[in-house]
Amino acid sequence: MTAHDARLVGAYELPYRHAPDKSLAQMQAEAALGAVADAGLSLKDVDGFFCGGDTPGMGPMSLIEYLNITPRYVDSTETGGNSYVSHVARAARAIDAGLCDVALITLAGKPRTPAKGSRPMTDSNxxxxxxxxxxxxxxxxxxxxxxxxxxxxYGTTSEQLAWIKVAASHHAQHNPHALLKDVVTVEDVVNSPMVASPLHRFDCCVITDGGGALILAKSEIAKRLNRPSVKILGTGEAVKHQGAGDIDLTWTAGKWAAEKAWKMSGCTPDQIQYASIYDSFTITVLLEIEDLGFCKPGHGGGFVAEGNLISGKGKLPFNTDGGGLCSNHPGNRGGMTKVIEAVRQLRGEAHPAVQVPDCALALAHGTGGSLGTRHGASTLILARED
Amino acid sequence: MAEDHKMTYADPWMLPETKGFWEALNDGKLVIRTCNDCGRGHHFPRAMCPHCYSSNLEWKESDGTGTIYSFTAQQVKGGGKYVYAYVEIADRVRAITNIVDCDPDALQIGQKVKAAFRPSASGQNILVFTPA
Structure with missing residues (x-):
């Protein structure tokens, strides 16, 4: 496989983190309108629609009805919070195959203000x-x-995990929309209340209402737009589960997803200038960094320590928006914001305090579901349009 | 300090293919679904071997011992905690469970544990483990 013809041309994150007075469909629509506006397009240009399990109603149907659009191609692949990273890969393939020309991917959720009535928590089947x-x-x-x-x-310590949150907080202080803007220390993290040992409260991501959307278009359309577009050099997706009891908790599906993305892109980890790495918990980041090949298995603790993930200081600037740990984890799903911040970096539109100079090559990676049982992973290798 | 959150267990749905597992628990036994063709055990129990897809399976009685593969002490709102864990009940067969009657802060990965049984709301035995 070679790089995709399709380009990422629009990205938009809802600025709010609490939305008690908005419907879920309304939030999805606000995100969609923000992304098409960012691209310089209209919802009427959208002929491909991609969504995950956060979308109200059955699959993609209720939302496209709400938006009153009639896309010729839809996909509602659901693997948890990484779904939107996968949707980028799927939308790129659909555009390359001629199934659609302009693809919209949406996410919204409001876990802080749950809807009245919800799906049953148990399913006997x-x-x-x-x-x-x-x-x-x-x-x-x-x-x-x-x-x-x-x-x-591997002897990984709570202090090493804490550095991941510390790095995220250094970035979040510059994001006016971040839920948590205070810079924290390793001591603050390890002294925060234990939630589920060995994870403390500050090892966990925030819970926010919010969302976002992305637009992909074929290169011919992208060329006509006024906004900088982003190339998709490599993609990889994978799912890992308990294996009928033969589970190994020390690595994730990210290993399989990343192998495909590196191979397709022809890039190597040492070339990556910025990485969006899914941060549902600090441990998620640590395992992904190993699985993505930024360091050897078991060496993640040493890699993330001493500020190595802080932009302008460390070798691997990550989650410069503050990530899920400090800024936003809309609908308990962090994949969308991972792609959005990677697009900002490649456009040179991240906050100046955290912008990676001359950022030309970035990675966005997601992990959805549950590391303890079954989860999906998706990797994107993204490049600035020359 | 013992885990101080009193666990309660909902009645399991008990799908037809797992009936033998639940019946054995009510007899005070842990059984592992094991394939008579490829010889491997698996968990949760299925109607076909998830390794070779044979339906020639048996409920193999275990001695009820296992080792902790991983665990966490989950804090409960309002105070208290309980232990959620994977216990290896046979070679490469790791089962999600709770570890009860234990000091969560003293548990170790690799520690030996033994099967114990706790009643669900209507009296079906639920499999848990305690330090051996």
């Missing part, structure tokens, strides 16, 4: 139901299992 939900799992607990095992096998 879910095959793992009795063997999993019986034991009162929580989202942090299912990531804590991975952290505990990594510490056992």
């Amino acid at each position: 879910k095959p793992d139901q009795d063997f999993e939900l019986t034991y009162h799992p929580t989202v942090p607990a299912n990531y804590a299992l991975a952290a505990q095992r990594h510490m056992y096998e």
